[in-house]
Amino acid sequence: MLAPTLLLIPFLCGTQAAANNWEVACKGECSYDLPDSAVSGTLKIFGASSAVSDITPAGGWTILDCDTDSLAQSVRLACQTSACEHLFEGQGAIDTVVRLPETCGASPFARVAGIQVDPDQTLPSDVAATITTIGNLTSMVFLLSIDTDFAAADSTKTGPISFSLEGYNFPTTTDAGNSTTRRGLKVRDNITAFNDTNSVSLPVLSIDQTFPLFSASVDCTDFSASVSASFETKIDATVSIGLIAAGTVIPPEISEFAVFGGLDASVLATLGLTASATGSISTGKISLYTYSLAGINFPGIFTLGPAFTIYGEIDADLSAVVDLSVDLAYTLNTTAYLPSSAAPSNSGSTPADSTLVVSAVPTATLNATVTPILTPELSLGLTALGIIDATVALDIPGSLSVALNVDGNGSATGTVGTGSSGSGSASGSIDACIDIGAAVGVNLEASGSLSLLGLSATETYPLYTNSWDLYNKCASANGSTRRAAERRTTGISCPTSSSVTSLEQIIDEIISAF
Template sequence: MLPLLTLAVAPLLVRAANDWNVACVGNCSYDLPAKSKSSGTVRISGGSHAVSDLTHAGGWTILGCDTVSQAQDIRVLCSTSRCEHLFEGHGAVDTVVRLSESCSSAPFARVASVSVDSNQTIPSNLAATIVSGSSNYTGTVFLVSVDTDFSKANASVTGPITFSLQGVNFPNATAAAPTRRSFGKRNWTSFNDTSTQALSPIVVDDTFPLYSASISCDDMSASISTEFDLDVNMTVALGVTAAGTVIPPEFTEFALFTELDGKVKGSLDLDVSAHGKFTVDSKTLWSTSIGGIDIPGIFSLGPEFAVVGSLDADITSKLKTKLDLSYKAENAVIAIPSSADVGGFSPAEQGLSVSIVPHLTAVGTLTPHLVPTLKLSLSAFSFVDASAYIDLDASAGLSLNLTADADVAATATTKSTTKTATAAAGASATAAATGCVAADAGLSVNVGVKGSLFDLLKESDSDTLWSGDWSLLDQCWDGETGTITSRSRRTDWEPVWIGRRDNSTALSCPTSTELLADVEPIIEEIVDAFEGVNGTTISVR
């Protein structure tokens, strides 16, 4: 387990922390605008002349600037004596200044240089606003060159300038930001109803092909076709809290929080009429960007939600099966760096159905994975990039060795409680069936990091935070006696890993003894052969 961070960051996200009528002198706050789709506050603090103000409150009138560029020349008029603060102490260069919302996308910038503008012309209506006689600078027009490259600042001159930031990915948050202390109490998203209702759920209701291929055989075709039916309704709340220094740029404390609410229902449909071994590894079935948190020039969090499917199968049969990989999340809170205090996941009611053609033996194994993934791109100070992910890996394992003299079907349904899952299974056949069917399902919650964020997040920071598995079905049929037996299976959730074989595919035709009248010709040829994808190849043995 990764080490826990203890964040001593004061609770923020209370509106109006940034007062545009009061000049920043040594310290300053900035709130994301109320019209933003997210809420966030950043505070900076340094020596009395290390932090200043390039707004009207600081004695400046903006004559010209770009509303987006973080590196630019801003043309400003010193209109009151308050503007002198920028030049005091170590001087203007490397001072961190607050910018007006009409200049730059960044709330703060470093002063790279200052010069008196060769053009001292100002609009006539502004001339009357100048408070003259109180300063040598009043009435003077300057060109102030700014950027967000805080690493260029001379920290030995400015001294350290600290920051703390908090943010959530929904608007109008008026409660404290998450901290490790509140995370332990599961109350970090205890915002007012207006805030939480602003989050739109992620909704997916569609069918996605996973793999399809066929080969020609004597007097028939042999094929494999598989797809996922998805029904997803999930709300994703995000929060971040961090602290460090702007000069020099460094994060010393960092934590990212996610709260998941909703359901993931996925059903794998498989139709096989060939002898086949195939692997489809990590195919993205669906993805979308969701709202993040962005304080330009300081920190940015860009999330993407994707649903990834994979399958490992080795089947010798004419087989149809439908296997559910479904679960629900109820206020499931996950932190990066990770914490042992993770819960809120449970299996939803799940089902399994298996049917085989009479007179054939269905033998094989099947291991599907359905993995909703939250991908998080992180950037800090415009030059540090990292990414993190949260995987909700639902998996299943099906093993069967079953022979039927007529149509046979096996079904199972699993209903969950808080910590256990119980299975009720049944079978029906118009004639005797002999053999066994066993199926397990599981879920693991995994987090990981790519890149680094000032050594607070590292490539090695990956964990399985939670895992459990449960039995769907384990039954055997005796064709001679007509009895059905259930073998003892574990029902308590336990850690599980269902391994995958190498990424390869090989299909072959049934043998001549299997070409019975019961085996119907396959109607549809290949829909999507995945040629060249994931190294998949098709060959005849």
Template sequence: MVFSPLLVAALLPIAAQAANDWSKPCFGECNWDITNGSGSGTVRLVGSQTGVSDLTTAAGWTILDCDPNTADQDIRLVCHDPAMGCDHLNQNGAAGTLVRLPTSCGSMPFAVVTREWVHEDQSIPASKLVRRDGSQPTVKGISLATDFAAVDPNVNGNVTLFVQGSSIPGVAGNFTVTPPTDGAVAKRGLFSWIGSTLKNLSEVHKNITGSAPLNFEKDVPLFDQSFSCPQNGAVPAFDGEAKVDLKGKVDGTVNYGVAAAGSIIPPKLDEFGLFVGLDATVTGTLGLDATLTGSISSGKIPLFETGIPGLDFPKILSIGPTFSVNAEATASLDANLNVDVDLAYTIAGAQLFFPPNDKPAGSFTPNDSNLKLSVSPNITSHGQIAAHLIPSLAFGIDVLSGAAKATINLDVDASAAVDLSLTAVAEAGISKDGSKSTDASFGGCVDVTTGLAVTAGADASLLSLFDKSTSVDLFNKTFDLFKKCFGSNPARRAYTGRAERAALMAKRASVGCPSGLLGKVASVVEEAIPAAKIV
């Protein structure tokens, strides 16, 4: 996918310096830097000379009364130095002009003037302003509002909006937004900068510390059902159980960057892009013990959720990320079965974009694993077991005070599956009490796979940029952990294939008591599998 020129412009790097220069008035265009402890970024507004102005000391203004925690309010102020440009505010009348505010005034960096008058309170505290000649300027009153949708763009024209941000504090000085002065000309020139711009953004994040930690570790029972099975012919009564456990662990870090372009007057988002940098190890062990037969489906089970430091450009763009972990298990059983299989992956230097580019950077590799499989050898068995450990990142997005909302989800689905088709070879090897004898043997095939799928998608439309049907596989691969056929030729031929066994097992609605003696388990395979052998 080709990224838009406006988005590319919003990410262009320059030398480390703040975009917002408090020593210069912003007439016609303004910058504002976000430098809180959880992130950094820059907002840039560009409009007409009558559409964008300044109420800071750089433009000659001194604000006397203003609540720093309120967005919409009436304030008192004076022009302490007309030579610095106070009159700029009134070029086309103050009403309808978007203004930059000092950090001590208002809860957001920009507001629109709705009314201006000579204030009835003409007092000026000495701590605020004392002129050498003893004269006193006129105290003005100004009403400020942040309902940008209520502003008529026909009065002073549109005000273009550019936003860039990073979850890493201090990054704002390493890139800036440079708005195009002519849309058609800029579009032709910016397309050639796309590759180098995105590469530079990823390099900035790669070389700066400050990523948010992702940590999770828990032993989770995904399914546990037990009941007493009555005597069935020669099969004595017994207490049966089907139990699935998952020991899961996630260790990693995440950072992200965002860029958006559109207009604040009228509120409209034209371009949006999200960058995510991810490093993580995902490990787990699927454990299954079953003396019942049938099918198991745990459904998706939420295990953990926590917030990640967000990024907030007040009433312009807010991003609130969360980290969560889910798990799921399914199984189809018709034998006494014990399974332990590891899922283990490393995600290193992953760099993912949404909407996506052609391919994500980074490596997605399996690690060393262990496999233990034991099954009762006296019966023919067709079984399937699968488990999923799914760490997820969700980025909640609010644009222009709710003009558009969406959540972008990034799911990392680590899975392990056992596909088993075994045929009894030596019935004589099983004693009456169901214990195995030394000559018990198996025939058939065992196929153990692990998989890793990284998927990005949205759960709601974000204007015309993408909709809730937008979903893409950023990485999807299945690895063969262990695959082996053994025993007699008839037993090998009994390996019917996944489709046939899936159809057979689909007929089972739930777990229940077996119809015959399952026998005690005998080991089929126990093997430590190095990552080098996993393909």
């Protein structure tokens, strides 16, 4: 099991600690904390004194009718105290950004698109009993049209209304004594910089499941031949994500942006291949598993929705009947940032013990090349202010290259797998060669409307690659051998048959030499 305590995560220290105060009315600036205890995030809105207001009880309002789940709607509300008059100051209520109560609307903030006095001035008796008579508007009922179409606002009247936000898929705590480290990220006064937290504990996503990759059969004379392949996966993964951004909501502009995704995983994927037919197969990339993770959600303003997906594929050329089981096993520790200048990306993988088991039909010749690929992916769907709709994905393709060549007549060759350093060779007559290589890469891919972030429509950043030779060995019937693999265990079996003594001897030689 992968240890859930992972790494030092960078985070931002905001200029204020208690961001979400429902007792104080928003006048010119306001902050909102995400209510989910499993994540952390703060959004701050600020501008001219009259440009940011409040329709909560602290702002002098009582909500009479509001849809909890809508971004755009008409809200019926009553002025409860004279504090409500702040909404109409300066440029007036239209295009003012207002804080909403938790039970009103899907977003913590909205734009006032329109306002009118409700023809129905009826108040519930319990509400009427709490309303004071001091003020020009108290006890009046209004219909307020709200939305998150900030691009429709007239910024010449409101002036620029700015925002800053930070969010993570884990709880954070700040240490006021920490010094700030810029790490290449441009910052504003309202965004301090990246700091280091203590190690955080993240939930472990455990997957123990077998996924089919390919299955096909063909009718032959007097029998049916088939090929089937599957991945048996055991994966423990922890995912960390974070987002910081700054700019203006009116007009919608993003001046600073950085997102990071971290993935720690232990991966064991066992490829099972059973073939009684010859030929070539190529599955292409197949989605095997998807799991949606807790995201950072300020609806209508910024949303970062992560998902963990496993893809699998296989390419194989088969000229013999064979059953094969081989492991792709490694550990991974990677963190990536976008833009890449925001902070250094770090990646790493380490091969783990792998086991190969082969059973060959008793013939004097066996030739097969098999390339399975397993790709865990962390994808982040990002929408922002109606001007960004993009996906950032951290892809970690892990692959094997398996070559099996056996010739009972003593004229076989070995093919080097991914990451090997040389081709198969041996002195004397070569009767069998087995070659297995593995590779792991880490790529950061971004696609969608990213021009506002200084990126083209599609960007791919290769962050890391590593390859290693799992097993590379040739043997002959007279005992000549070549190098064996390090840190690997290999078992090879063949059905017993008196007609294939020479093949059994070759395989026994390989086992003995290893």
